[in-house]
Amino acid sequence: MICRRLALVLATAIAAGAPPAHAVVGGATSQDVRGARASTLRVETSRGELCSGAAIAPELVLTAAHCLMGGGAVSVVSLDPRFRTRRHAVVAVLPHPTFVPGTTPRTQPGTDLAMLRLAAPLPTDIVPVTLGGGLWQGESVSMAGFGLSIENNKNTARRLRETRLVNAGNYTTQNTVKVAVDAEGRGESPGAGACRGDSGGPVLRGDIRSRDLVGIVSWSSGPLNSRERRICGGFTAITPIAEHRSWISETAARLLAMGPNPRQLEPQPPSAGYSWWFSR
Structure with missing residues (x-):
């Protein structure tokens, strides 16, 4: 189960209107031909x-x-x-x-x-990719997408980017998703994650060269400790494949x-x- 504090943060973000995730902020441009x-x-x-x-x-x-x-x-x-x-x-x-x-x-x-x-x-x-199994809390995953790398700059979209995240557990509203966070920011401070343009992007088990699909990006929200309202770089919600x-x-x-x-x-x-x- 996701920790109580994280669940509260997500509930607050969603109540404020966390949007669907359409780009990878805090990620790296994909350059590996055999990668994303x-x-x-x-x-x-x-x-x-x-x-x-x-x-x-x-x-x-x-x-x-x-x-x-x-x-x-x-x-x-x-x-x-x-x-x-x-x-x-x-x-x-x-x-x-x-x-x-x-x-x-x-x-x-x-x-x-x-x-x-x-x-x-x-x-x-x-x-x-091939359809993978379930995700467990604390597992490392990789995601890729064509969305924004800078939240308020539409010109940063349409370039393939990737990043590594950690599965923090389940979160349930109208449906159940997995929530992944930056390994360092942990959803509390700005870090890597989905943004506008990444929705539908693959979440792979382990390395970005993996072909083991474990989820599809659904929506995102900003980090807990931010002076301004953000919709990216905090929590990445993933629709799990196994279910x-x-x-x-x-x-x-x-x-x-x-x-x-x-x-x-x-x-x-x-x-x-x-x-x-x-x-x-």
């Missing part, structure tokens, strides 16, 4: 939403459901071995059936996961069975009312 570049993707919508995602198969990307709340066409960007961008069309989107759109974790219940089906397989230099392996596996199989024409699959709207749609 090989599995972390940029997810963009035609309405200006920026998120991150994890390749879990040549034609499938796992991301955060809240990234798709605004609708619009979705595309995915990968980096080649020279870190040049390549854009890939998305033909189908499926959020987790329990997800309900909201503006804060408290008003956004359900599982913050969504899966994207690409029009064609990703290039062979992209190496999909949702069945949905991921079943959804992957269903999307891969669609064939070349996505419209041949009859859409089944999630119970939460979030629209399943296919791109035109």
Whole structure:
């Protein structure tokens, strides 16, 4: 269990409106060809939403459901071995059936996961991650994303960055997430963590070269001891993979069975009312 003080801090942050995590503050620019570049993707919508995602198969990307709340066409960007961008069309989107759109974790219940089906397989230099097991408190993890490195500077987004964090335990509001913190700041002082643009980014067990996916970034909040209100560099909330392996596996199989024409699959709207749609 997460410590009582940390739980109180998080409750306060969420009540104040902790936003979804869209970039890595306090992290390092990814430069390793076999590192985060090989599995972390940029997810963009035609309405200006920026998120991150994890390749879990040549034609499938796992991301955060809240990234798709605004609708619009979705595309995915990968980096080649020279870190040049390549854009890939998305033909189908499926959020987790329990997800309900909201503006804060408290008003956004359900599982913050969504899966994207690409029009064609990703290039062979992209190496999909595998679904890992559960996380334990105190475990070291790595995260990567395309978000902001400076909280109030939008120009710092769209560059792949990575950092190491420590899993501090569970936190439950409308759903249960894992909360990771900077190893030194521990969520009390500014440190590394998710920021705007990192939502949907992969959380990997151990080193950034790992292909063991244990979570997807959902939201973030600032540190406890800050003179100004922050939304980054304190706590990184992670939707754990282990609890949702069945949905991921079943959804992957269903999307891969669609064939070349996505419209041949009859859409089944999630119970939460979030629209399943296919791109035109």
